[in-house]
Amino acid sequence: MKKLAAILALTFLLAACGGDEPADGNATGNESPGAGTGTGELIVEPASYDLVAGSPGRFIVGLLTPEQLFVSFGEVEETFTFLGTEAEPVNDGASIDGTGEFLAIEGDPSTKGPVAGTASDGRGVYSSEVNFDQPGFWSVKVTADLPDGAMSGEATFEVRSEPVYPAVGADAPLSKNLLVGAKDAPVGAIDSRAVEGGKIPDPELHGITVLDSVKNHQPALVVISTPVYCISRFCGPITDMVQALAKDYSDRANFIHIEVWRDFEGRAINQGAADWIYRGKDLTEPWIFLVGRDGKIAARWDNVAVRSEIEPLLQKLPKL
Numbered sequence: 001m002k003k004l005a006a007i008l009a010l011t012f013l014l015a016a017c018g019g020d021e022p023a024d025g026n027a028t029g030n031e032s033p034g035a036g037t038g039t040g041e042l043i044v045e046p047a048s049y050d051l052v053a054g055s056p057g058r059f060i061v062g063l064l065t066p067e068q069l070f071v072s073f074g075e076v077e078e079t080f081t082f083l084g085t086e087a088e089p090v091n092d093g094a095s096i097d098g099t100g101e102f103l104a105i106e107g108d109p110s111t112k113g114p115v116a117g118t119a120s121d122g123r124g125v126y127s128s129e130v131n132f133d134q135p136g137f138w139s140v141k142v143t144a145d146l147p148d149g150a151m152s153g154e155a156t157f158e159v160r161s162e163p164v165y166p167a168v169g170a171d172a173p174l175s176k177n178l179l180v181g182a183k184d185a186p187v188g189a190i191d192s193r194a195v196e197g198g199k200i201p202d203p204e205l206h207g208i209t210v211l212d213s214v215k216n217h218q219p220a221l222v223v224i225s226t227p228v229y230c231i232s233r234f235c236g237p238i239t240d241m242v243q244a245l246a247k248d249y250s251d252r253a254n255f256i257h258i259e260v261w262r263d264f265e266g267r268a269i270n271q272g273a274a275d276w277i278y279r280g281k282d283l284t285e286p287w288i289f290l291v292g293r294d295g296k297i298a299a300r301w302d303n304v305a306v307r308s309e310i311e312p313l314l315q316k317l318p319k320l
Contacts (some may be wrong), residue, residue, distance in 0.1 A: 041066065042153025044142050047125050047232075049284040049302040051159045052167065053135040060125040060304055061100060063144060065116045065151070072122030073113025076100045077143045083156065085136040094133070100126030100142065103306045105237050114144040125304045135161040164279050165287070168299060172222075172291040175210040177258045177272035189262040189270055192228035202243045204250065205257035210272075214295040219253040219317055221245065221310070224276050225286035226260035234304050235286045241307055242288065245314065252317040253290075260285050 043064040051057055061078075063071035078100050082093030102113065107122030115122070132138060138159055143152040166173060178190045180203045187194040193201045200206055205223070213220040223242040225235035239257060246255035260283070262270045269278055277283045290299040290313055299313055 041151040042071065042142060042144065044140065044153040044155035046140065046155055046157040047303050048157070049287075050163055050165045050167070051132060051157065052163045053132045053159050053161055056129050056131045058127060058301070059098075059100075059130045059140075060103070060127045060302075061140065061142060061155070062125045063114075063142060063153070067116075069116040070119055070121070070123055071114050071116050071144050071146070071151075072107060072124060073102050073104070073109070073111045073115055074145075075102070076114060076126050076145075078126075078128060079141045080130060080132070081139045081141075082134060083137040083139055089137075096130060096132075098128040098130055100128045103127050103304055103309070105234060105304065105306070114146055116146055124306075127304075127309075132159045135159050165284070165302075166276060166289060166297050166300070168297050170297050172210060172214060172220075172289065172295055172297055173275035174214060174295075175258065175272040175275045177209050177256060178206065178270065179209065180206045185262060185270075189259055191257065191259050192226050192261060192264070202239070202246075202257060204246045205239075205243060205255050208254050208256065210256060210258075210291070213254045213256065214291065217293045217295075218320060219293050219298075220256055220291045221253055221314070222256045222258065222276075222289045222291060223286065224258045224260060224273050224289075226264075229261055229264050230285065232286070232303060238286050238288065238305055241305070241310075245307065245310065249311075249314045249317075251319050252314055253320075 045062040047060045047062050051059065065071065078098040080096040080098065082090065084090035084093060103124045104122060105124045106119060111122060136159060137156055139154055139156045141152060141154045143150055178185050180200050182190060190206055191200050191202060210220060210222060221242060223239055225239045227236040227239050230236065242255060258272045259270055260273045262268045269283065277285055277287055288301040288305050289297055292298040301309060
Protein backbone atom coordinates (compact mmCIF):
# COMPACT_ATOMS: atom_id res chain seq x y z
CA MET A 1 0.00 0.00 0.00
CA LYS A 2 1.48 3.31 -1.10
CA LYS A 3 -0.18 5.27 1.73
CA LEU A 4 1.15 2.99 4.44
CA ALA A 5 4.61 2.97 2.88
CA ALA A 6 4.66 6.77 2.97
CA ILE A 7 3.85 7.04 6.68
CA LEU A 8 6.36 4.32 7.52
CA ALA A 9 9.10 6.17 5.66
CA LEU A 10 8.28 9.41 7.48
CA THR A 11 8.15 7.66 10.86
CA PHE A 12 11.61 6.19 10.33
CA LEU A 13 12.94 9.59 9.23
CA LEU A 14 11.62 11.29 12.38
CA ALA A 15 13.10 8.55 14.56
CA ALA A 16 16.49 9.17 12.97
CA CYS A 17 16.24 12.88 13.79
CA GLY A 18 15.94 12.47 17.56
CA GLY A 19 18.01 14.37 20.10
CA ASP A 20 21.36 13.58 21.66
CA GLU A 21 22.13 11.58 24.78
CA PRO A 22 21.67 13.39 28.11
CA ALA A 23 24.64 15.55 29.07
CA ASP A 24 25.79 16.46 32.58
CA GLY A 25 22.79 14.72 34.10
CA ASN A 26 20.27 16.70 32.03
CA ALA A 27 18.23 15.33 29.14
CA THR A 28 18.64 16.82 25.69
CA GLY A 29 16.42 16.38 22.66
CA ASN A 30 14.31 17.79 19.87
CA GLU A 31 10.56 17.98 19.59
CA SER A 32 8.94 15.37 17.38
CA PRO A 33 5.16 15.84 17.26
CA GLY A 34 2.77 13.29 15.80
CA ALA A 35 3.71 12.47 12.23
CA GLY A 36 1.34 12.74 9.29
CA THR A 37 1.59 12.72 5.50
CA GLY A 38 -0.98 14.81 3.67
CA THR A 39 -2.74 14.29 0.34
CA GLY A 40 -5.71 15.97 -1.34
CA GLU A 41 -6.93 19.54 -1.42
CA LEU A 42 -6.61 20.28 2.28
CA ILE A 43 -3.27 19.96 4.04
CA VAL A 44 -4.09 17.75 7.02
CA GLU A 45 -1.64 17.70 9.96
CA PRO A 46 -2.39 15.32 12.85
CA ALA A 47 -1.20 17.11 15.99
CA SER A 48 -1.67 14.47 18.70
CA TYR A 49 1.48 13.24 20.42
CA ASP A 50 0.45 9.97 22.03
CA LEU A 51 -2.55 8.19 20.52
CA VAL A 52 -3.28 4.86 22.23
CA ALA A 53 -5.62 2.05 21.19
CA GLY A 54 -8.28 0.60 23.44
CA SER A 55 -9.97 3.59 25.06
CA PRO A 56 -11.48 6.91 23.97
CA GLY A 57 -8.78 9.51 23.36
CA ARG A 58 -8.35 13.06 22.14
CA PHE A 59 -7.44 13.37 18.45
CA ILE A 60 -6.43 16.85 17.26
CA VAL A 61 -5.65 17.96 13.72
CA GLY A 62 -4.65 21.21 12.03
CA LEU A 63 -5.88 22.18 8.57
CA LEU A 64 -4.43 24.43 5.87
CA THR A 65 -5.55 25.25 2.36
CA PRO A 66 -3.08 24.86 -0.54
CA GLU A 67 -2.56 28.64 -0.23
CA GLN A 68 -1.36 28.12 3.37
CA LEU A 69 -4.47 29.71 4.91
CA PHE A 70 -5.65 28.33 8.24
CA VAL A 71 -8.99 26.52 8.26
CA SER A 72 -10.69 27.62 11.46
CA PHE A 73 -13.91 27.56 13.49
CA GLY A 74 -17.02 25.45 13.25
CA GLU A 75 -16.87 21.69 12.75
CA VAL A 76 -15.37 19.29 10.21
CA GLU A 77 -16.28 15.74 9.31
CA GLU A 78 -13.70 13.00 9.86
CA THR A 79 -13.38 9.40 8.70
CA PHE A 80 -10.70 7.22 10.27
CA THR A 81 -9.59 4.03 8.51
CA PHE A 82 -7.30 1.31 9.84
CA LEU A 83 -4.34 0.64 7.50
CA GLY A 84 -2.73 -2.20 9.39
CA THR A 85 0.78 -2.54 10.74
CA GLU A 86 4.22 -2.57 9.19
CA ALA A 87 4.19 -6.37 9.23
CA GLU A 88 0.55 -6.79 8.19
CA PRO A 89 -0.90 -3.94 6.09
CA VAL A 90 -4.59 -4.20 5.19
CA ASN A 91 -6.60 -2.88 2.25
CA ASP A 92 -10.09 -2.93 3.78
CA GLY A 93 -9.65 -1.88 7.37
CA ALA A 94 -12.52 -0.84 9.61
CA SER A 95 -13.60 2.82 9.55
CA ILE A 96 -14.78 5.19 12.27
CA ASP A 97 -16.70 8.42 11.63
CA GLY A 98 -16.23 11.49 13.80
CA THR A 99 -16.76 15.23 14.05
CA GLY A 100 -13.95 17.64 14.86
CA GLU A 101 -14.77 20.77 16.88
CA PHE A 102 -12.46 23.78 16.61
CA LEU A 103 -10.27 24.78 19.56
CA ALA A 104 -9.43 28.46 19.08
CA ILE A 105 -6.00 29.69 20.21
CA GLU A 106 -6.37 32.96 18.30
CA GLY A 107 -9.41 34.63 16.78
CA ASP A 108 -13.05 35.04 17.82
CA PRO A 109 -14.46 31.58 18.71
CA SER A 110 -17.98 32.84 17.95
CA THR A 111 -17.08 33.10 14.26
CA LYS A 112 -19.16 30.80 12.11
CA GLY A 113 -17.13 28.28 10.19
CA PRO A 114 -15.27 26.56 8.90
CA VAL A 115 -13.54 29.47 7.17
CA ALA A 116 -10.06 29.95 5.66
CA GLY A 117 -7.92 32.87 6.75
CA THR A 118 -4.68 34.07 8.32
CA ALA A 119 -3.41 33.04 11.75
CA SER A 120 -4.64 36.32 13.24
CA ASP A 121 -8.13 35.58 11.91
CA GLY A 122 -8.18 32.19 13.58
CA ARG A 123 -5.55 29.68 14.66
CA GLY A 124 -6.07 26.36 16.40
CA VAL A 125 -6.95 22.73 15.78
CA TYR A 126 -9.98 20.51 15.41
CA SER A 127 -10.56 18.09 18.28
CA SER A 128 -12.59 14.89 18.50
CA GLU A 129 -12.80 11.94 20.88
CA VAL A 130 -12.01 8.70 19.09
CA ASN A 131 -11.70 5.13 20.30
CA PHE A 132 -9.10 3.49 18.06
CA ASP A 133 -9.78 -0.21 18.58
CA GLN A 134 -6.39 -1.49 17.45
CA PRO A 135 -2.82 -0.21 17.28
CA GLY A 136 -1.07 0.38 13.99
CA PHE A 137 -1.32 2.93 11.22
CA TRP A 138 -4.53 4.82 10.50
CA SER A 139 -5.65 7.40 7.97
CA VAL A 140 -7.99 10.30 8.54
CA LYS A 141 -10.01 11.99 5.81
CA VAL A 142 -11.16 15.46 6.85
CA THR A 143 -13.87 17.41 5.02
CA ALA A 144 -14.49 21.11 5.70
CA ASP A 145 -17.57 22.84 4.31
CA LEU A 146 -15.95 26.20 3.44
CA PRO A 147 -17.86 29.23 2.08
CA ASP A 148 -16.46 28.62 -1.43
CA GLY A 149 -17.24 24.90 -1.35
CA ALA A 150 -16.25 21.76 0.49
CA MET A 151 -12.61 20.72 0.60
CA SER A 152 -11.11 17.42 1.77
CA GLY A 153 -7.70 16.06 2.57
CA GLU A 154 -6.13 12.97 4.08
CA ALA A 155 -3.23 12.13 6.36
CA THR A 156 -1.82 9.06 8.05
CA PHE A 157 -0.64 8.62 11.64
CA GLU A 158 0.28 5.96 14.17
CA VAL A 159 -1.73 4.62 17.11
CA ARG A 160 0.28 2.88 19.83
CA SER A 161 -0.58 -0.17 21.92
CA GLU A 162 0.72 1.52 25.10
CA PRO A 163 1.19 5.19 26.06
CA VAL A 164 4.68 6.68 25.90
CA TYR A 165 3.95 9.65 28.16
CA PRO A 166 2.20 9.72 31.57
CA ALA A 167 -1.36 8.64 30.88
CA VAL A 168 -4.65 8.83 32.75
CA GLY A 169 -4.54 6.49 35.73
CA ALA A 170 -0.74 6.41 35.95
CA ASP A 171 1.25 7.79 38.86
CA ALA A 172 2.42 11.35 38.27
CA PRO A 173 6.20 11.77 38.06
CA LEU A 174 7.34 13.17 41.41
CA SER A 175 9.27 16.06 39.92
CA LYS A 176 11.38 18.45 41.98
CA ASN A 177 10.71 21.27 39.52
CA LEU A 178 12.48 24.62 39.89
CA LEU A 179 10.79 27.24 42.06
CA VAL A 180 11.06 31.00 42.40
CA GLY A 181 14.35 31.84 44.09
CA ALA A 182 16.14 28.65 43.04
CA LYS A 183 19.86 29.25 43.55
CA ASP A 184 21.16 26.30 41.52
CA ALA A 185 19.76 27.35 38.11
CA PRO A 186 19.60 30.45 35.87
CA VAL A 187 16.33 32.35 36.12
CA GLY A 188 15.52 31.46 32.51
CA ALA A 189 15.50 27.80 33.50
CA ILE A 190 12.54 28.55 35.77
CA ASP A 191 10.64 30.34 32.99
CA SER A 192 12.17 31.06 29.58
CA ARG A 193 10.41 34.45 29.52
CA ALA A 194 12.42 35.65 32.51
CA VAL A 195 15.36 37.94 31.75
CA GLU A 196 18.61 37.15 33.59
CA GLY A 197 18.57 39.10 36.82
CA GLY A 198 14.88 39.88 36.36
CA LYS A 199 11.64 38.64 37.85
CA ILE A 200 9.73 35.46 37.06
CA PRO A 201 6.68 36.61 35.04
CA ASP A 202 4.34 34.05 36.61
CA PRO A 203 5.47 33.39 40.22
CA GLU A 204 2.11 31.79 41.05
CA LEU A 205 3.12 28.89 38.77
CA HIS A 206 6.48 28.33 40.49
CA GLY A 207 5.61 28.06 44.17
CA ILE A 208 5.45 24.31 44.77
CA THR A 209 6.98 21.16 43.33
CA VAL A 210 4.92 18.29 41.97
CA LEU A 211 6.54 16.11 44.64
CA ASP A 212 5.29 18.31 47.48
CA SER A 213 1.85 18.73 45.91
CA VAL A 214 1.42 14.96 45.79
CA LYS A 215 2.82 14.55 49.33
CA ASN A 216 0.24 17.10 50.51
CA HIS A 217 -2.55 15.16 48.76
CA GLN A 218 -3.47 18.25 46.77
CA PRO A 219 -4.53 18.26 43.11
CA ALA A 220 -2.32 20.09 40.63
CA LEU A 221 -2.55 21.38 37.08
CA VAL A 222 0.91 20.94 35.59
CA VAL A 223 1.94 22.64 32.34
CA ILE A 224 5.24 21.63 30.74
CA SER A 225 6.14 24.27 28.19
CA THR A 226 8.79 26.65 26.92
CA PRO A 227 7.07 29.94 26.03
CA VAL A 228 10.13 31.43 24.30
CA TYR A 229 11.56 28.43 22.45
CA CYS A 230 8.38 26.48 21.66
CA ILE A 231 8.49 24.86 18.23
CA SER A 232 4.71 24.58 17.87
CA ARG A 233 4.21 28.22 18.97
CA PHE A 234 1.36 27.12 21.23
CA CYS A 235 3.41 27.14 24.48
CA GLY A 236 3.04 30.86 25.18
CA PRO A 237 -0.76 31.00 24.88
CA ILE A 238 -1.14 27.74 26.81
CA THR A 239 1.09 28.93 29.67
CA ASP A 240 -0.82 32.22 29.79
CA MET A 241 -4.09 30.26 29.90
CA VAL A 242 -2.89 28.16 32.84
CA GLN A 243 -1.75 31.33 34.60
CA ALA A 244 -5.25 32.80 34.17
CA LEU A 245 -6.80 29.61 35.55
CA ALA A 246 -4.46 29.83 38.54
CA LYS A 247 -5.85 33.26 39.42
CA ASP A 248 -9.41 31.90 39.41
CA TYR A 249 -8.93 28.44 40.94
CA SER A 250 -5.96 28.72 43.30
CA ASP A 251 -8.27 27.58 46.11
CA ARG A 252 -8.92 24.25 44.37
CA ALA A 253 -5.53 23.10 43.05
CA ASN A 254 -1.86 23.91 42.80
CA PHE A 255 -0.79 25.35 39.44
CA ILE A 256 2.69 24.42 38.27
CA HIS A 257 4.71 25.46 35.23
CA ILE A 258 7.77 23.36 34.39
CA GLU A 259 10.07 25.09 31.90
CA VAL A 260 11.43 22.67 29.29
CA TRP A 261 14.92 24.09 28.78
CA ARG A 262 17.61 24.55 31.40
CA ASP A 263 19.98 25.67 28.62
CA PHE A 264 18.37 25.99 25.21
CA GLU A 265 21.59 26.65 23.30
CA GLY A 266 23.26 23.72 25.02
CA ARG A 267 20.15 21.58 24.41
CA ALA A 268 19.93 20.70 28.10
CA ILE A 269 16.45 19.97 29.43
CA ASN A 270 15.36 20.63 32.98
CA GLN A 271 15.18 17.34 34.84
CA GLY A 272 11.68 18.22 36.01
CA ALA A 273 10.51 18.45 32.40
CA ALA A 274 12.43 15.34 31.35
CA ASP A 275 10.55 13.35 33.98
CA TRP A 276 7.36 14.02 32.03
CA ILE A 277 8.12 14.56 28.34
CA TYR A 278 11.58 13.19 27.44
CA ARG A 279 11.32 9.73 25.94
CA GLY A 280 13.54 7.81 23.54
CA LYS A 281 16.05 10.66 23.00
CA ASP A 282 13.20 12.95 21.97
CA LEU A 283 10.65 15.27 23.55
CA THR A 284 7.24 16.71 22.78
CA GLU A 285 5.80 19.98 24.08
CA PRO A 286 3.63 21.55 25.33
CA TRP A 287 1.65 19.28 27.66
CA ILE A 288 -0.87 19.88 30.45
CA PHE A 289 -1.63 17.27 33.11
CA LEU A 290 -4.25 17.29 35.85
CA VAL A 291 -2.97 15.38 38.88
CA GLY A 292 -5.52 14.20 41.43
CA ARG A 293 -5.29 14.11 45.22
CA ASP A 294 -4.22 10.48 44.92
CA GLY A 295 -1.14 11.47 42.89
CA LYS A 296 -2.43 9.89 39.69
CA ILE A 297 -2.99 11.51 36.30
CA ALA A 298 -6.68 12.45 36.07
CA ALA A 299 -6.56 14.08 32.60
CA ARG A 300 -4.02 15.22 30.04
CA TRP A 301 -3.92 17.55 27.04
CA ASP A 302 -1.18 17.49 24.41
CA ASN A 303 0.08 20.22 22.08
CA VAL A 304 -3.02 22.45 22.02
CA ALA A 305 -5.47 23.02 24.85
CA VAL A 306 -8.06 25.69 25.62
CA ARG A 307 -9.71 26.87 28.81
CA SER A 308 -13.10 25.34 27.99
CA GLU A 309 -11.56 21.84 28.05
CA ILE A 310 -9.91 22.23 31.46
CA GLU A 311 -12.10 24.58 33.49
CA PRO A 312 -15.05 22.15 33.99
CA LEU A 313 -12.70 19.67 35.69
CA LEU A 314 -11.30 22.36 37.99
CA GLN A 315 -14.82 23.48 38.90
CA LYS A 316 -15.60 19.97 40.15
CA LEU A 317 -12.66 19.97 42.59
CA PRO A 318 -13.49 20.69 46.24
CA LYS A 319 -11.75 23.64 47.82
CA LEU A 320 -8.39 22.95 49.43
